[in-house]
Amino acid sequence: MKIAVLGGGNGGMTMAAHIALMGHEVRIYDKYSRVLEGFAEKRQIHLDGVLGKDVAQLATVSTELSEVVSDVDMVMVVTPAFAHEELARKMASLLRKDTIVVLHPGRTGGALEFSRILHSLARESCPPIAEAQTLLYACRRTGLEEAMVYGLKRRVDFAVLPASATGRVAEKLCPLFSQFKPVANVLETSLLNVGAIFHPAPTIMNSAWIEMTKGNFEHYRQGISPSVALVLEKIDGERIGVAKALGVHTITTVQWLQDVYGVTEENLYSAIQANKVYSGIKAASSLDTRYISEDVPMSLVPLAHLGKLARVETPTIDAIIELASVIHKTDYRLEGRTLEKMGLDHCPIAELGNFVA
């Protein structure tokens, strides 16, 4: 297949190399030439880690979106979720109707927002939009043309908007990644957004520790102390409450840690302590971090807005959004993924199932 990978960061580089090594023709895009320049000339990425050590040859490395996404079978979007809106606008006229777009991950409402924009700009040729529940890889760019894969998730849920296109997408996507499992619809992937649980609250609840030490402590094992874990469990409960009220199947984050990492513990604090994959992961080096700038507007805000739709209160989620907004001097409740941006502002709860079907 011809496959476009959008985003040249840790995840994008890794996915581009991984897919190229399977024998597909891979084109990679990033908005910023400085991100690509390390491997733009030779178009090679040296991959190392749990996927083996090998050199992947890419077909195209470009900052021109049209050179990358035109006429491909699949577009893998591996950017921060706050880039989805702009990418959707720019891609609208470039996509074939049978191209499959996959967001790795969508955070909350990624496919909904992406699809709303494509429909508004190119109603006749709108492709199905898939969203993964999380990124497959634990990985880091380790050099100009090198990426290291530390681990793979055992299982990655994905869903497609419209859900009726799930079979067609699965046919092409699952052969690439055996970990990918289709679920009912994009509400299920969007509501099982564990980044919303793991990222913003532990960052904000350790603000000065981050600023005083440049994040020189472990985000999970140290930053999620017993009291921080209580707050995360409360946020998780609010997320589950919203899902229930909307009639969407979901699981606890503790259960997710068991499904994805094989950790069997009863509460979130113990499960995080027991998860060896989290060992050594450093906290953000400053509060200018995607743990806030991506996970608040693209995860907590849409969860809070879905709560409004469901008439479920989300006071702890709201508290984290408020503190993030003060720290970043940005009204994330307005700037983030609102019901309007997800195309749900005129959708009654009873119609939600049909809307994503």
Place this chain on the structure above:
Amino acid sequence: MKIAVLGGGNGGMTMAAHIALMGHEVRIYDKYSRVLEGFAEKRQIHLDGVLGKDVAQLATVSTELSEVVSDVDMVMVVTPAFAHEELARKMASLLRKDTIVVLHPGRTGGALEFSRILHSLARESCPPIAEAQTLLYACRRTGLEEAMVYGLKRRVDFAVLPASATGRVAEKLCPLFSQFKPVANVLETSLLNVGAIFHPAPTIMNSAWIEMTKGNFEHYRQGISPSVALVLEKIDGERIGVAKALGVHTITTVQWLQDVYGVTEENLYSAIQANKVYSGIKAASSLDTRYISEDVPMSLVPLAHLGKLARVETPTIDAIIELASVIHKTDYRLEGRTLEKMGLDHCPIAELGNFVA
């Protein structure tokens, strides 16, 4: 004068010794005998620090409230504010009508709550209730019968409920403490509650740092990093907004730092860094701390409730209350000082001035 000091902790011990060394007859009370037992037998407190080195002789050391507060000229309440309610109930039948009660400090709504309870239980003989805006001393108990005074505030505002009794109270109180300056009414002292700014948010925003190191960092100089200071300034702005809407004079916390410590800086972060008195003050050693258990229910909650009365939103204050409630598994919004507990639940804004006059 005969003066009762309620509370045998750092502040109470220091104040009892300080007043006794002025030549007054001092009786000290604490609910817990373990707090008093270090100096109960000899009834002596060794005071050291900026007030000089001397041994104070107390008249009475007791866990019986009636032995301490009956027939005194003044009652100094130097306990956590969450003890005010119980003390008021127990003291109601013991106080003379001309005894003066002073809360050191009242936090927010201390005199209002104290007075409401006394009125409800002993309508005919209710004394005036004064509240200080802050504790005069920076001090610590340093041994069984020793206390150390590190510094004194340059200025401590106080107010009396009813305000009409201010002159009568000032006549007896100001000769004891030259730093004490009367202000218009208890709304002014209650709304200039800087503990509400300095204590809960920096604690909650460094939760794991506290739990992982047992608070082995400086609460002010390290715990109030630039981003934490932004949150404190937002909370300060909400406090000032409530005061304005209620027609109560107040000043910024930056101005307060100038008035009280002589620090002249433009923003809160710089002012805190520049205040040498804050140097070396350690963070709470756990999240089971008065910085939450006192300052959330007795400072932030009444500020939020006064905001409701004033129809002023207090979203950042609300966010800290929410996180504190989750961490302490307590609904502080209900447990704390509500409008009802302050006796203001049926008081229209227009009547507020008369209510405290």
